[in-house]
Amino acid sequence: MAEQTSVETGRWLERLPIARDRPALAVAAMLAICVVALAVRFAADPWLTSGFPYVTFFPAVIISSFLFGVRIGGAAGVICGMLSWYFFIGERDAFTVNLTAMIALGFYCVVVGTDIVIIHWLQRANGHLAREREVSRALAHTRELLFRELQHRVSNNLQVAAGLLTLQKRGVADEGARHALDEASRRLALIGRISRQLYNAEGATRTMREFLEPLCADVVDASGRKGIRCTVNAAADALLAPDAAIPLALIVAEAVANAIEHGFAGRDEGSIDVELVREGEQLVRLEVRDDGHGLPEGFDIEASGSLGLRIAAMLARQLNGSFELIGGDGATARLRLPA
Missing domain, CATH: 3.30.565.10 (Histidine kinase-like ATPase, C-terminal domain)
Incomplete structure (x- = not known):
């Protein structure tokens, strides 16, 4: 069960980022995430000091980057940065410009940029692995087809040889020789069946x-x-x-x-x-x-x-x-x- 769950999770991760062919949906979802992050930050404001302006915005940027890719994540980073600057850094409801605000914004940009870059690299690596897996699956399928064809041809060739011995028997009058040809034909046919049964379809020994x-x-x-x-x-x-x-x-x-x-x-x-x-x-x-x-x-x-x-x-x-x-x-x- 745990292994199946891990496989399903891996397949879901391979589809990220989602909504790549529907950018409007991705932007709308990103904006909704930013709005939720702002609402949660306002709700938590009575319990937080001024030293936590980004506490709900970091997760919003990470989730947006994780789900919709680096571009949508970057846009979420800009929007969340502007919201936190306007509402929670310096004076409320104003873009405060002073040394403290600039240091806070610089810290925000470094952290958010690092998060977005790491997520982007992980998704690129995941995409490469998914493509390599598809190539490996195609090669394995081709090998299986070639192996089956080889088995089929070897077995058929032995069956043909057995059939030739059976035809040769028709021109032999001696009963002992006819019996010997029958036995040789039977054994060749048997070897043909054995060679077909020796390996499974994937080429592994049975x-x-x-x-x-x-x-x-x-x-x-x-x-x-x-x-x-x-x-x-x-x-x-x-x-x-x-x-x-x-x-x-x-x-x-x-x-x-x-x-x-x-x-x-x-x-x-x-x-x-x-x-x-x-x-x-x-x-x-x-x-x-x-x-x-x-x-x-x-x-x-x-x-x-x-x-x-x-x-x-x-x-x-x-x-x-x-x-x-x-x-x-x-x-x-x-x-x-x-x-």
Whole structure:
């Protein structure tokens, strides 16, 4: 609440001085302020000595300068000075000319002039800040548009490459080669989607939860299994370097796809839990757990025929981490990476 109030106050100050396009209104308001200052000074006169001729006129000049700018403030200074000289310096209802009156008027001019100059400088600085803020806002908007365009083009280029591989498959008769082209096309398309999800519209890296949830949802949707439920739990302090995001996403995608294809073979329903937590000071652990059929006896990633799992293990080694599959009630794909 306090921050919002401060922002609203700052925006109001940026509009000062007001009524710049309506000088007649500004002059009328300034004259009204001077009249009020004179009336208050007359009302307070019985309680004030002759040493306070400007006590209500200083605020009038400051308020006029603050609200309507240096010119209107200067005019208020002249009017208030003449009123105080005529009514409250020397003889009443006369412009007294003597040394005491001149010293008092000189003091008034110095104080009022200083106030007006300071207010003018503050308003000029405030105006410069407001213009700089608008320029910064425009640059930020332009950067956001360029970043979105870059993301869009990178993703589209990868999608085009995936489409070219799909077209190339039509001229290949060997079933193994066709399957390899299908897998390559799928992975390129996946990298394209990952690159689009890695950053938000402002160019900041998304949190791991924001990053992993749509990724897992895409893999589940691509499988066509409507009964598969995938939940993501990512600790706020389980952070990774941005360069590790795409390899991590590929590993997670392979683990989720493997759980759907093999763990839930012959089943339309199943549950997959993706958890990313900090493990000690130096490691981050990611687990993809399913409640499927589990692993066959003596399963080994390197000896298996799954290219996706071997790619996952290779990517983990490139990130100075480890990847393993653990059996039990269902299967657990466990990835450990440096934090």
